[in-house]
Amino acid sequence: MEEEARDLKLFKTYQKNLSRERKWTIIWQLIIFISFFALWEISSRFYWIDPLLFSSPSHIVTLLIEKFKDGSMVVHAQVTLFETILGFILGTIIGILIAACLWLLPRLANILDPYLVILNAMPKVALGPIIIVALGPGYTSIIAMGAIVSVIITTIVIYTGFKEVDPNYLKVLQSFRATRWICFKEAIFPATLPVMISTLKVNVGLAWVGVIVGEFLVSKEGLGYLIVYGFQVFDFTLVMASLILIAIFAAVMYKIVEKLEKKLIKND
Amino acid sequence: MAFLKLEHVSHLYFTTKTYTKALDDISLSINRGEFVSILGSSGCGKSTLLSIIAGILKQTKGKVLLNNKPLQQSEHALGYMLQQDYLFPWKTIIDNVLIGLKVRKMLSEDTKNKALKLLDEVGLPQLEDTYPNELSGGMRQRVALVRTLMTNPEILLLDEPFSALDYQTKLKLENLVYRLLKQYRKTAILVTHDIGEAISLSDRIILMDTNPGRISTIVDVPDVLREKMPFLVRRQPSYQQLFDQIWEVLNRGSDENGRGGT
Numbered sequence: 001m002e003e004e005a006r007d008l009k010l011f012k013t014y015q016k017n018l019s020r021e022r023k024w025t026i027i028w029q030l031i032i033f034i035s036f037f038a039l040w041e042i043s044s045r046f047y048w049i050d051p052l053l054f055s056s057p058s059h060i061v062t063l064l065i066e067k068f069k070d071g072s073m074v075v076h077a078q079v080t081l082f083e084t085i086l087g088f089i090l091g092t093i094i095g096i097l098i099a100a101c102l103w104l105l106p107r108l109a110n111i112l113d114p115y116l117v118i119l120n121a122m123p124k125v126a127l128g129p130i131i132i133v134a135l136g137p138g139y140t141s142i143i144a145m146g147a148i149v150s151v152i153i154t155t156i157v158i159y160t161g162f163k164e165v166d167p168n169y170l171k172v173l174q175s176f177r178a179t180r181w182i183c184f185k186e187a188i189f190p191a192t193l194p195v196m197i198s199t200l201k202v203n204v205g206l207a208w209v210g211v212i213v214g215e216f217l218v219s220k221e222g223l224g225y226l227i228v229y230g231f232q233v234f235d236f237t238l239v240m241a242s243l244i245l246i247a248i249f250a251a252v253m254y255k256i257v258e259k260l261e262k263k264l265i266k267n268d
Numbered sequence: 269m270a271f272l273k274l275e276h277v278s279h280l281y282f283t284t285k286t287y288t289k290a291l292d293d294i295s296l297s298i299n300r301g302e303f304v305s306i307l308g309s310s311g312c313g314k315s316t317l318l319s320i321i322a323g324i325l326k327q328t329k330g331k332v333l334l335n336n337k338p339l340q341q342s343e344h345a346l347g348y349m350l351q352q353d354y355l356f357p358w359k360t361i362i363d364n365v366l367i368g369l370k371v372r373k374m375l376s377e378d379t380k381n382k383a384l385k386l387l388d389e390v391g392l393p394q395l396e397d398t399y400p401n402e403l404s405g406g407m408r409q410r411v412a413l414v415r416t417l418m419t420n421p422e423i424l425l426l427d428e429p430f431s432a433l434d435y436q437t438k439l440k441l442e443n444l445v446y447r448l449l450k451q452y453r454k455t456a457i458l459v460t461h462d463i464g465e466a467i468s469l470s471d472r473i474i475l476m477d478t479n480p481g482r483i484s485t486i487v488d489v490p491d492v493l494r495e496k497m498p499f500l501v502r503r504q505p506s507y508q509q510l511f512d513q514i515w516e517v518l519n520r521g522s523d524e525n526g527r528g529g530t
Binding site for chain 1 (some may be wrong): 319322323324345346347348350352354356358367368370371372415419425
């Protein structure tokens with residue numbers, strides 16, 4: 001009995017230490033957050049930095065409240081979010097589909113290999129003007145930009161993942177006379193799921209790059225448009241406000257992907 | 269009459285720079301219900317031979333006949349057990365066991381009940397809904413055995429299926445495999461480098477030479493040993509005798525190779 005009580009006490013101490021550690025982490029994170037914005041605000045007020053160029057948190061918040069009230073910011077945010085999510089999903093799905101085709105048709109993979117290498121090395125945003133000319137100056141072009149930045153790297157990473165699956169899993173299936181398609185469906189695809197999820201995480205970031213650059217080039221709406229517009233009329237409060245919104249949305253998307261990961265990969 | 273027949277089978281592995289001969293002129297016939305072991309040191313092509321019989325690899329020369337028909341045209345199912353269990357970690361035990369039938373599109377309520385019964389028989393009752401990572405190595409290999417048996421294969425190909433297990437588990441599993449194979453009258457080919465395992469399980473032992481893989485000697489296991497369970501075989505006086513005899517042959521082979529190499 002006494003022994004048990006002592007063990008329980010040790011366990012309690014361990015738990016307490018753990019939660020104290022967690023508390024400290026959060027406290028430090030808050031300190032950094034608050035001091036960053038406080039310093040920004042103060043240095044802007046006292047003209048240590050040029051408030052015209054670097055704005056200040058209070059200006060940004062006022063602007064955001066105002067723009068959300070009159071509904072204009074909601075429209076811009078919606079447009080960009082819509083484009084990014086669609087670009088992200090399209091890029092990922094098309095990338096996975098191409099990777100699947102390459103695995104199912106090894107000869108095709110050999111033939112296309114150098115083209116993939118070149119396409120991957122090329123900066124995709126440089127294709128922007130061509131895409132806009134081809135698809136017209138609208139949502140389609142911008143979504144295509146969001147997708148195209150991630151599609152090639154998705155293809156390469158996932159195809160590599162497919163190839164790295166332990167061949168003995170295939171041996172098991174082949175001994176039952178499974179076709180290549182069944183091998184893909186039963187072993188290759190599920191075994192590569194963790195790789196796909198980590199690609200999703202990378203693609204969240206890439207889709208934002210594509211969409212914002214797309215909006216820089218062509219759009220009449222969206223957060224990327226606001227950044228360019230703010231820059232042109234020298235309203236850097238607007239630029240900063242858009243940036244902060246983008247950071248928040250990107251973080252939320254990343255968290256959603258993380259939730260998805262926990263849900264899909266439960267047997268490890 | 270021979271059930272499985274290999275006629276002058278050779279196999280070459282090609283790389284861009286060179287080629288190696290893994291198997292050289294293997295001729296062999298195995299009867300229905302027989303348990304044959306292929307024994308040899310690593311690199312003698314024994315796993316290659318098994319892959320060819322399983323139909324996973326196509327031999328570069330020679331013929332493989334199953335029931336007098338070329339292997340590719342044969343209707344018979346083959347069961348293949350590997351060194352490790354290779355259970356799919358994302359599938360439950362029952363789904364792992366039924367994968368062979370799923371591939372062959374033979375799933376039904378009946379087969380599922382049969383699978384549950386077989387799992388029970390190998391000592392894994394009520395585990396069908398767990399995942400492989402919740403089981404021990406020995407349990408996982410038993411699941412793999414059930415998976416192999418589920419398609420009702422005429423021939424079982426065992427590629428060192430006990431080598432990754434600890435000694436105690438290995439002995440127990442040997443007994444289980446032996447009992448099940450005799451009970452269902454299966455033909456089996458075991459690839460191993462463990463002389464004791466080969467003697468205790470087989471009716472016939474094929475000794476192979478290395479570089480290229482060739483049949484050197486075929487040893488018939490005496491009836492006294494054949495009829496006993498694997499665990500008991502190891503206690504027979506004639507077991508040690510046969511062990512020494514095989515040891516001799518294998519050593520002679522490797523000595524010759526050693527001299528050839530220098």
